[in-house]
Amino acid sequence: MRDWNYENDQWMKLPGHIKHLPLFTRHFDLVSLLFRCLWGFFLKALAFRFYVRLKVIGDFHALYKSQKRLILISNHSSHLDAVSIAAAVPFKYWMDLYISAAKDYWFRNPVFTFFSKHCLGAIPIDRKDRSGEAIKLCTSLLTNLERIWLILFPEGTRSKDGFIQPFKRGVSLFSMKTDTPILFLYIEGNKDLMPKGAFLPRPGVLKVHVGPVFPPAPVDELYDAYKAWVLTINPNAYAAEEATTQALA
């Protein structure tokens, strides 16, 4: 007699903070769906409409049709960045949107963990972990999911002065290992609305620029291409000497 096939790895093998990620089973928990909808409504219909006035420059719809798997990279100088990108992406694509989030901040207590899991669909990245668990997690999702848009901040941490910092090599690693193209995004105004250390954002205008899709490439090449694109939008995005070097080149 053939044994029954209990496909319970998703819920029995994974630790609590990553159970929401479809590592074994492509399935959305009803709790996640409900909270994602509520969060989506709050973010798009209220917070990023009346309090922070979000302007999206570019077209996510066309991208969604042509790009099933993407790594979305952006400048990072505020805790507002991940939610700004989420607010910029149309809600109907949210279930394919994943955000890499620092485990020590976004998963620091049960309330944050619940919010990160169910509202953001966050992938916990342990910045102190040297065993490569986060890399395995992201690589597994990028390889196995038919559709995934993964938001990564290649600078690794928030910029203190608001200028874009050199990229860590993780983003290139994920991209090249899984053959996933990279979408350039640039968030304008994030530092002014919620600088590092601020508890709550200030009201104001925030722009999310949607850039070109770049093929998998080594980190230096990627950084140069991103920098060139960002400088066409904001010549002051990089610290003075960085911008001069780029202009000379």
Place this chain on the structure above:
Amino acid sequence: MLYGLWQDPLYRQTALILVGFLLTLGLVIFLLSKHGPLMNSAWASLKSWIFVIPFVFAILALPKPWPLVFMVLLSLQSAKTFFQMVGAYHRSWFVWTTYIFIILQGYIIYHPPLGYLYDLTPMIFLGTVSLIPVLRNTALHMIQYMALSTICFVFFGWSLLHMARFTSLDGGILILIYLFMLTEFSENVCWAVSRTFGKMKLFSKISNKVTLEGFLVSLVLTLLLAWGMRHLLPVRSNKYWLAAGLFAAIFGRFGDLILSVIRRDLGIKNTGIFIFGRDDILARMDKLIFVGPLYYYLFLYFQKG
């Protein structure tokens, strides 16, 4: 200002005694928890109740239908955990059908003229889940999912919601609390005695927690507790508390063992923690899947007699 059942002095006293007892016991066990694995384990088990019991009393004291809504939510959460445990949670058609039927059961309890449908729902459920493969035009693993959904619904929908049926009887909330306390007490005594003094394992291939010594001691102590707390029952005749004590000690163990069989077959110890303590929600509810319906029907039989 007191609301709902808080106006009933019996309810208030029961809540205060139980919460006070748990807090005192909790404090003692917490202080002793560093002195060995047994006390440490007892603390792990008890601490969830210290947080949960006041919340449960607050909910159950609410006017109708909130206690019923609470029981239906518990039933849904148990069903969800069961589906996750047996690896059927991603089969949304089966999961949703089960949820809908559980909610339907809740509505039937809420609306007494529909009461005759309650015991028919397992049959209607079976008919409905059997149609899912046909509607979806698929056959692979479908016997498995139909069977698991039916087990889930019968145990955590139909059976467990008999506890909610007590809420529609006069003094029913207190019966519910009474049965819940007896089954919990019985399990913990059986487990503690089995672990400390137990030699003769009754079901060694299913559970290490049930020994003859543990079972007998828990039976006697549960009967004593049932007698001691018989004032919670609307009728204080001996047969009511005696039946409740016997059912909690005997059939409570059966519910526990049935879940152990499923867990052992799946190779799972538990599916996570329930609130803060030891074990998951199924470990809290499994004792009631036999006790609930059996005591409910016996209670009605006694009432008619």
